[in-house]
Amino acid sequence: MNKTILKFPGSKVRVMGELSAHLPAGNRLVEPFAGSCAVMMNTDYPEYLIADINPELINLYRQVKEHTRPFIVVAMALFTQNNTEESYYEVRKEFNTNPGLPLLERAAHFLYLNRHGYRGVCRYNRRGDFNIPYGHYSAPYFPLAEIEAFAKKAQRATFECATYQETLAMVKAGDVVYCDPPYHGTFTDYHTGGFTEDDQHSLACCLLGVSETNPVVVSNSDTMFTRSIFRAFDITKITVARSVGVKAGDKKRAAEIIAVRKPENAWPVIGWDMASGPDSSVVMEVPQ
Known part of the structure; x- marks a missing residue:
């Protein structure tokens, strides 16, 4: 499996074996919740539309x-020169208070905060300030190989800062939609506005509409609430680790669902065999 640039709670790297079995072939994978881009890095679609409401991530x-x-040069220098708790908070302060920070440096700061902050959590207060405390890692990892692999794969991708509603409005024939939203009951403060049960229900309604024309796959917590809002989907239960590189969390497990819904009517087009790559054409089904 390909690892990701960012540490991320709920990263799909560990469950790609189960998840891949539910992702059909298509011309483009659309992800309204970018996260760590683990799914992009571990699938082989011809194109990707990766979106997120978090502008720093995009x-x-x-x-x-x-x-x-x-x-790489800017980010590596930041990692090399700022390996103390005091310097972490200095970098975090500049990230939060300097609107004139160039975009390249902002991106390097974001990676630094992710790799040095507590468990790789991405969280903001209501003012929009990144507020994760120092993680106390002895040697934070600089993901050079992951950056280079991502840069190569990203040439197939378009990255948009957009809401999930705006992203789903961009779906077209031949697309496959995969949604990994902030999970019900956990990770709800991913961005400043939070992600409430009303948001969860609204997302489920939007995806139900999209599934009339395009395959839709969704990950979420396994709760009575999520099973209710995705009751029109085929649901598979999986068990996953709930840890982000911390030994104390290695044995923590949680139940998740993979909810799938595909259009009933489709017509065949030529696409890729995701297991074999771009040189292996296969016939796949795309909605009429």
């Missing part, structure tokens, strides 16, 4: 895609 991915070498 800026990071754009900078890595478009300015790979300069980004």
